Amino acid sequence: MIFETDRLQVRKLILEDLDSFHKMQSNSNVMRYADGEVNTLAAHSIELSALISKYTLPKNDFWIYAIERKEDRFFVGTLALVKDGEDDEVGIRFLEEYWSLGYGTEICLNLLQYCKQIGIQKIVASAVDLNSASTKILARLGFKQVRKFINQELQLPETKYELYV
Numbered sequence: 001m002i003f004e005t006d007r008l009q010v011r012k013l014i015l016e017d018l019d020s021f022h023k024m025q026s027n028s029n030v031m032r033y034a035d036g037e038v039n040t041l042a043a044h045s046i047e048l049s050a051l052i053s054k055y056t057l058p059k060n061d062f063w064i065y066a067i068e069r070k071e072d073r074f075f076v077g078t079l080a081l082v083k084d085g086e087d088d089e090v091g092i093r094f095l096e097e098y099w100s101l102g103y104g105t106e107i108c109l110n111l112l113q114y115c116k117q118i119g120i121q122k123i124v125a126s127a128v129d130l131n132s133a134s135t136k137i138l139a140r141l142g143f144k145q146v147r148k149f150i151n152q153e154l155q156l157p158e159t160k161y162e163l164y165v
Helices: 015-025 039-057 103-117 132-140
Strands: 010-012 062-069 077-084 087-094 122-128 144-153 154-162
Touching: 010 103, 015 039, 015 077, 039 062, 077 103, 087 103, 103 132, 122 132
Parallel strands: 087 122
Antiparallel strands: 010 062, 062 077, 077 087, 122 154, 144 154
């Protein structure tokens, strides 16, 4: 386990996550503000294996973790902590049926504590401006807007945020 909250825990992805991972990644509502693409089960199997293989790389700077409910260990989403140039960028994604339950805020609050523990001093996040759920979480946690731009893949306005932890 990487860290936990009252209701959730963050752990490394495993191959047994494939069905839920695929369900999340192939939902057009979930992917609308990410890259907008949905893929096949076979493509997601390859993607999941690639993400898992990164855990053993000596200088890995691309961590995608599973978020699961503590009560039943059910996969409900992913947490990303990746290098974007010099920045440590965070991102979360949930299966659609777990939206609006407070999981995003809960996981991000504890992520800030985890980042402090591992020595990260500043984190950044980007959110498409139309993604009100994400922009509300970032504002609630005290992230400051640092740059507005057009997301080239989606052709939508997006904002980059940062927070010193």
